[in-house]
Amino acid sequence: MTLTATLHDLPFADRLSEKELEQLSALATIITFNDGEVITEQFATSENYYVLLSGGVAYQLNVGDQRGALEVGKSIEQWTPIGWSGFREPYRYATTGLAVGTTEVISWNNKELRQLFDEYPQIGMHVLSSSLLLSTNLLSNARESWMQGAVAVSTSSFEAKNSYTSFQDKGPQQTVMDFFRQSSFFNPFADWHLAKLSEISTTKRYNAGMKLLTKGQVSDKFMVLKSGKVALNYITNNDEVYTSDILQETGQVIMWSAASFDPIPNRMELVVLEPIEVLEINRIDLLVLYAEFPHLGMLFMYRLLWLLGSALKAIRAQVITQTFDREFLTIQTMIEQAGAQISVCSELYKIPVLLSEKVTQGEAFDLIDSLSDHGDPTEQNLANLFRKITMPLRREFLFLEGLKHMTNHVITAKGHKSSKDLRNECAQLFERAVSYVDIKIDGLENLPSSTGNIFIYNHLLNHPYYTLPNNFQITLDSHFISMLLYKFYKDSGMRVVRIGKGPEYGHQDYYNKLGHLGVFTQDSDTANQTVEEKRALRNKFFDEAGEKLKEGTNLILSPEGTSRETQQSPVEFKPGAFMIANHSGVDPLIVPIAIAFFDKRISKTKLGVVIKKPFRLSDVLEGKRPFKEELRAFLSRYSKQYRSYVEEAIALAEK
Template sequence: MPLTTTLIELPFADRLNESELKILSENAELVTFEDEETITLQFASAEKFYILYSGKVEYHLNVGDQRGGLTVGENNERGTPIGWSGFREPYRFATTAIAKGRTEVVAWDNKLLRALFDSNPQIGMHFLSSTLLYSTHLLRDARNSWIQGSIPMTVDSFEGSTTYTSFQDKGPSESNLEFFRQSNFFNPFSDWHLMKLAEISDTKYYKQGEKLLSKGEASHKFMVLKSGKVALNYIKENGEVYTSDILQERGQVILWSAASFDAIPNFMELVVLEPVEVLEIQRIDLLVLYGEFPNLGMVFMYRLLWLLGSALKAIRAQVITQTYDRELLTIQTMIDQAGALLSVTSDIHKIPSLLAEKLTQGIAFDLLDQLSKTGVGQEKSLANLFVKVTGPLRKEYLFLEGLKKMTNHVIKAPKNTPSAQLRNECSELFEKAIAYLDISIDGVENIPKESGNIFIYNHLLNHPYYTLPNNFQITLDSHFISMLLYKYYKDSGLRVVRIGKGPEYGHQDYYNKLGHMGVRTADSDPAKLSAEEKRKNRMLFFDEASDKLKQGINLILSPEGTSRETHQSPVDFKPGAFMIANHSGIDPLIVPVALSFFDKRMSKAKLGVVIKPAFRLSEVIDTTKPFKEELRGFLESYSKKYRSYVEEAIQLVEN
């Protein structure tokens, strides 16, 4: 029995006449799904297309080995399309749709429906336009999910990307028709369609800083980029700006919502970063053209759904990475989803393996950059997507390369290079390396104007990922403080470092070349020393440290004597740093530096640094009482107090 009465309640019905509704209803059926029943299955052949009539649907994305998948949206609004990815090659469902409670849907055989659109493009245009309108909430929900796990990103985060030079000389002047033929978006359009579009198109120029679209504003223009750069921004209620993409590819549609027959709500803003040249079509002109040529309107709706699907895939890829903290899982999932659209010989299949090893990541990034320019079809689209997804990983790779360069510079330095010069050169190279990291610093005003101070810090473990190919681990926290001192004093100071065990001779050679002060521990030397020998060595160390302070050299050391993860830091302080201050006889300033997340993968964390006001030992202990007893009491309370400093460093990052 035809479902004409049922279809009248769907969003597009008021645009179709009685005979068109009858044709559509004769091919439809009303299907009921019980709670938790599967309506569509990810990757399955899209044999059916559904529109929600009553109940609720929840969408899941199966990701690699993650059982149960990632929930990527839900809806209970009548008219919501389910399985619209079946309108696009390779005609497979992009997500798994689950009924939540008893749910009714109107269903069509997908092939029959597409054939109906071909023979009745007026039906196809309005049906697909409604599908587009009721699917945009998925993009909004995906962006909201991405924002929840992101930190505010600006256009600076995307620097280094290749782009066309604005208004570059492209040789002989090209017609609008020739330009349309070069755009990937217009591939399915016939020349006849493109000629009609070219007739209503105009070339426009926009200056840097101009807004092409504001949040909440309806778009009245459809734009295709010829040259320049445009930022796609998401603006939260508190004013924070998240740049989700930089649009810069020639032939890329940068403003598409005006081309939909149904007006599309807008949640983003588009801002010109570099002067742009665009091909522009007024919305009213498109609507007139659709009325005259519904077949052209139908093809346009198909392509807008394709564009929406591509945008969804890109934003969901970032959500997957945030959720599972695994870029390789995201990339492999996206490759699997592309399925038959990728050639089995495509180099894109190499990317997960190349990214899996630190030593081959550079090859992976070079290959992605190449494929994003020279790839074909889906291969090029995925390469561009992976360039965005791997942005943090690429920065981490460049940071690690910077550490290698710094270490090699020290190791290869001529033996007669003054250690102070080498320490400063090391700090300059470290500063270049950490330029790729996200670091928040508070309290720089507490750094004393004059040098000759003791800088103490909570010592954090190194993440194993930063072990260099020769098994050497650079202590990131102490190198950071040296770099900070070099910026303020033009001298990176002296660090107190543990004298390594026999197998750690490389570690010791590195620090010896830098001229840092070595302190022996129980593990430093297998030889048994007498108590008198230990006392003598300790006094020699205190004398040397005191001399350095009197010369106006800053000392850097951790009172813990060991390293921990951020959530465990610090452990109880040992007296060494404070005994140096007392032994010096000059009562130097002691500057506390609290650190957070230097023990994490830098691609997964933002680093926090809090510098607290300096103090002198004479200000915190009673110098008229026995020193050791006073110091013991101070250390017991100060270790606990220092934990609050570390909490500040954590909050600096997380707020």
């Protein structure tokens, strides 16, 4: 029995033909859950997608250990989508959904539904858009929870503290197509999609202090940031301003709701902190494009759900940190419970304050140790307990101190020291730092016995916690691989690193001293170079890289050209590493290294590294078609295959 009559009541049903509704209903079934029964289970493969008919659903996040689960949302609204995270990679449920009372849902097999969308994108666009609209309340709920533990901040407090660079200093001019390609939001879009979007895009500039969006305003523009800074603020009913995020990453979508087919209610404001340049598309132009190309419209809805999921993940992470900050919360509670026994002059009261900032954590640990040895009996007893509680934080602190020492050693090195010696010393110092980290490694037997190889890896984001006091971020994954090669070959090899922009001189000086191979990318200062000059630089780079391989130097680089979180890694590979192999003329071994959780706090997780069997380019390309054509096809396959390597690293870390 089909459910066409029931589906006639769906919010978007009037946009679909009778035939389209019948196709959607043919795949649907009605399921009843009793109170408390699991509808979706966090991290489980998202086999089904549900829509709420009656009853309710409560969403929970399991935060591990003995801390149980945290409720992050609840809905009793009919047509609420449940399990929509199955529409985006890695196709797993983001939360556990529990039935509230006797609950009736419409269920679709997720794989069958996505296949239907591919064949009839008009259906997909409206189902996904409706899911987006009816799920935005989850983001509002999460922000409300976060706000309860946050400190209200005025946007004006940011505006007076910055001096700004002119737009001319923002880097090379790009075509709109090139800009789209570097934005993670547009990764799945085909070139013809981007070409169509380019035709309706304009570049706009807005001055500091301007409000791009106010609370309650329906957005009529889709915006992607090129340069500058924007504050994303939550406004309470009492007009308190809570800055939820500072948006400043090139290619970041800063205003997305206008791209939804269904208008999205807005509870935020967007304020320009630093003069910005954005790529802007009018909502009406997008809707016209969706009507002409529903497949593009469907893809946009998929990506908007991806954005919503990422925003939910980020804000819920802050809520979990606030709710279950075990070390800090436990120490604070124990001090409060023992308050009557502790002198009002005791230095114990300083410990939670010192622990709350990473630059003063060392003082907190010293104070704990001192009170453990020399305090009065109450102080000694509590300090001994605190010493045990803070062991994960102590390891993390020592790791961060090791990174500082390594960085300072490189920056202050005298000019007479060779780059090779400095690279090897850097690897040894990193080894000392990483000795405090729990890392599992598999596949060491796959390391080639001789040098002159290309080592590739999936590039992971750095956790913001490991930003050094001078705002310098050490790329942990590439430094780890250099250390690994030093331990095996007594030579840490050479990394291929992006040549930075002018303002990134600290980054550039660090890598210049280490003598790594610099490569110009879209993020380098190449605006004043001609096409011929860029081609000459590229050829010079390939020649230098080829010579290093012939000399027996190991090269280390990520084929992605960008970094991601573990669950999103890797993105589609670019050809650079394989072009080096081809240009060298020696057909070197290419050694794949998959890594997991280098983007997380080491006090909260274990890291995984898997080394796979090496191969040569001649092993994977037949030479029957033009080289670039064969390489493109190979990279498309291999990027997907590499994801399975990353999953091996994840499984290894989680054992």
